[in-house]
Amino acid sequence: MKKLAIAAALLTTTALAAQADEIRYATWAQPGEAPYAGAEKFKEVVEANSDHTVTIFPGDQLGKPKEVYSQMALGSTQILASGDPGLKEIEYLALPYLMSDIAKYKEVLDTDFGQEWNQRLVDEHMVRLLGFMPRSPRQISANKVINTIDDLKGLKLRAPERDYYVKSLSALGANPTPMAFAEVYTALQTGIVDGQENPIETIYAQKFHEVQDGVAMVDYIVKPAYVTISESFWQGLSEDDRALMTRANDESTKVIEAALPQEQETILAEMEAAGVTVTYPDKAPFIEATQSVRDELGTAIWGDEIYTQIVEIGGN
16 A cells, blocks of 8 residues: 555656646845845746746745755645755855855855765655855854954854854854844843844845944855755756756856845945944954864865865865
């Protein structure tokens, strides 16, 4: 009976993939943000060059990444753009000051070991990495102006619930406080935490700057979103359609890369007009302070040999 159930599930998955003229594209991004404009470009390119239609689901409408990955394994959702690549070996490329820019991620994923990681995504999660969705580096905001690393000492900073965020902020002298994203604005407003960290466009979109006095442009983590595609859907595509999906994501990336600098300039100007002090601290002490985090977690996740190669590629 168990074998019959598995076979039935596989047949259902294949059927879903074969008839998936609608591509369900899930993302955290909201209309008005550069990554959402990238998703729209993906839709435009695919619909102009195939019979597929693309429906974008912004703001995590289809669920958090783990929920969407389950949908993708069944073929009911085809594409996800999120900060969770589904594999810790890929996610930990976001260690502090490890990658100097988003392009370095592609270099790492193009290595033999990077290709092995992508194959593991296919084997273990029934998804594959299609490409990247650029985001701005992560910055630190607080209820005080931050001019140097010393200004972070003892500050309660909200941290995402991942050890590399917690260890990084702790190494910078702060008191990291893991907290769900949905709780951050109220926690800042009521003083439960003194500050937080996020890409500048996220700080602005979530209105965190309304309850913060300073934003420090420290670029402490450079991390893209990852665009993954359902393997069952991928296997049901022709070679031409596979090439189209890749090209559409490349075009999406270009749109975001072109939009982010102007978006950041506009956002920072609006923040300053609202009374926020934007500072640009010397990053050298930040890089030095987080060296132990890179070394500890990098060797734990990848081993000495691969970690050394990643450091060389990263360029910081």
